Amino acid sequence: MNCRQVRARFSELLDGRLSETERRLVASHLEECWSCAAACEQTRRLRETLRKLPALAPPPELTSALLVMASRERARQLAWRTPQALAGHLADRLRLWAENIMRPVALPVAGGLVSALILFSMLVPSVLFLRSPGKDVPLVGLVQEATVATPAPFGFEAGDFTLEVTVDRQGRMVDYSIAEGHRLIENPRLRRSIENYVLFTGFRPATAFGQPVYGKVTVSFRRYRFDVGS
Amino acid sequence: MTSRILEADNSESVTAPGQEEPGEWDERKLLEGLRQGSEEAYEALIRQFQQPIYNLVYRLLEDPSEAGDVVQEVFLKIFRKVGSFRGDSSLRTWIYRIAVNQAYNHQRWFNRHRRQEVELEGPEPANSGYSHKIPDRGPSPFDCALEHEQQALIEAALARLNPSFRAAVVLRDIEELSYEEIAEILQVALGTVKSRIQRGREALRRDLAERLEPEPTYGWTPEPAQ
Numbered sequence: 001m002n003c004r005q006v007r008a009r010f011s012e013l014l015d016g017r018l019s020e021t022e023r024r025l026v027a028s029h030l031e032e033c034w035s036c037a038a039a040c041e042q043t044r045r046l047r048e049t050l051r052k053l054p055a056l057a058p059p060p061e062l063t064s065a066l067l068v069m070a071s072r073e074r075a076r077q078l079a080w081r082t083p084q085a086l087a088g089h090l091a092d093r094l095r096l097w098a099e100n101i102m103r104p105v106a107l108p109v110a111g112g113l114v115s116a117l118i119l120f121s122m123l124v125p126s127v128l129f130l131r132s133p134g135k136d137v138p139l140v141g142l143v144q145e146a147t148v149a150t151p152a153p154f155g156f157e158a159g160d161f162t163l164e165v166t167v168d169r170q171g172r173m174v175d176y177s178i179a180e181g182h183r184l185i186e187n188p189r190l191r192r193s194i195e196n197y198v199l200f201t202g203f204r205p206a207t208a209f210g211q212p213v214y215g216k217v218t219v220s221f222r223r224y225r226f227d228v229g230s
Numbered sequence: 231m232t233s234r235i236l237e238a239d240n241s242e243s244v245t246a247p248g249q250e251e252p253g254e255w256d257e258r259k260l261l262e263g264l265r266q267g268s269e270e271a272y273e274a275l276i277r278q279f280q281q282p283i284y285n286l287v288y289r290l291l292e293d294p295s296e297a298g299d300v301v302q303e304v305f306l307k308i309f310r311k312v313g314s315f316r317g318d319s320s321l322r323t324w325i326y327r328i329a330v331n332q333a334y335n336h337q338r339w340f341n342r343h344r345r346q347e348v349e350l351e352g353p354e355p356a357n358s359g360y361s362h363k364i365p366d367r368g369p370s371p372f373d374c375a376l377e378h379e380q381q382a383l384i385e386a387a388l389a390r391l392n393p394s395f396r397a398a399v400v401l402r403d404i405e406e407l408s409y410e411e412i413a414e415i416l417q418v419a420l421g422t423v424k425s426r427i428q429r430g431r432e433a434l435r436r437d438l439a440e441r442l443e444p445e446p447t448y449g450w451t452p453e454p455a456q
Contacts, residue, residue, distance in 0.1 A: 010428065011427045011428040012424060015402075015409070015427075017424075042439065043431050043435050046384075046431060046434055046435050046438065047403055049380065049384055050384065050399070051406065053381055053385070053404055054381065056281075056285050056288055058281060058284040059298055062280070062284070062298045062301060063276070065298075065302055066280060066301070066305050067273070069302065069306060069309070070272040070273065070275075070276060071272075073272075073306070074267050074269060074309075077267050077313070081267075
């Protein structure tokens with residue numbers, strides 16, 4: 001064997017993997033070749049030193065992380081064995097998820113609710129007692145119809161008829177319709193007289209819960225005749 | 231010298247089958263426990279393999295500070311795939327194969343992404359990994375210092391080694407696995423394992439000889455005092 005062949009077999013020689021014949025051939029070469037023997041000795045020492053390298057201790061947090069991971073993976077593995085276990089596992093995950101979601105929200109929500117309640121309870125009495133007793137709206141008859149407040153200070157001559165007058169929130173006539181006596185109204189002159197009369201009549205607006213609203217009032221006109229005996 | 235060289239070490243694995251250390255689980259029992267979801271089996275797996283896997287990954291990565299993360303990835307893969315482990319190889323070989331593959335994957339990812347990043351604090355000192363090594367109070371402080379220096383140099387030389395050779399040398403000389411186990415772990419032919427171990431050791435020897443030795447011969451390792 002030449003030096004190249006021998007050097008290619010150093011590792012197998014040191015690891016005891018050469019056949020007896022090869023070992024003898026290498027050994028006889030090493031007896032004669034000082035350079036190969038030195039290289040082989042260096043390789044042997046290197047091998048020994050590598051074997052003596054200290055074991056590196058894993059960081060302590062790695063052990064904890066691995067144990068946590070093992071626990072989680074074991075639970076996951078067990079969960080997939082039966083439908084019941086899977087359902088329990090999913091329920092646990094859901095519960096944990098819900099807790100994780102709710103926990104950060106729970107305190108602010110509870111605080112906000114309590115604050116709102118306190119503020120509300122402080123403000124409500126002041127709002128209630130602001131109203132003066134004299135202007136209270138009676139609870140009975142919450143809706144009142146519009147009525148005539150003051151008739152117009154003049155009259156006119158016509159037959160019997162009835163108007164339906166629409167009154168706004170300020171007590172003013174905004175529209176009217178003839179409910180009875182159409183024939184008499186056909187006279188334009190008479191109609192103007194009627195409209196003037198209604199315009200100058202004061203109305204009391206209809207109310208709903210104390211607030212003035214649009215409403216309608218029915219006004220009937222009847223002709224009176226006074227016979228004076230002669 | 232030659233006679234000492236020829237006293238070859240034939241013990242290829244640290245523990246022969248059936249000779250587990252106290253507290254260690256038999257491989258079959260461990261595998262069964264893992265498949266059944268036994269808590270003790272999970273803990274035993276971590277206890278038995280955490281340190282060797284950490285050591286292996288630490289030495290295969292160019293940035294050892296990533297070793298912890300890679301070890302977690304390795305164990306996650308073990309936990310998730312143990313159910314489909316067919317037993318074609320031993321559990322130990324299978325676990326080491328996962329570790330080597332994971333370290334290579336991480337290294338590839340590191341080369342693609344992280345290598346371009348610049349650390350604000352600057353690189354860690356080369357021997358920082360020894361700050362948490364398991365203490366041994368036996369030898370004198372001088373011996374410790376000398377040994378520490380020597381170990382740091384070897385670790386640095388290992389880190390400079392070609393990754394393929396480094397994996398083979400680490401698995402053989404530090405993890406003390408057999409050639410056959412290494413072939414299974416690295417998924418290469420036995421001849422390739424022999425070649426990688428030989429070439430890795432030779433490259434290491436040359437590197438150390440060039441850096442340490444003022445003399446042209448093999449005096450880079452001090453002789454222990456008699």
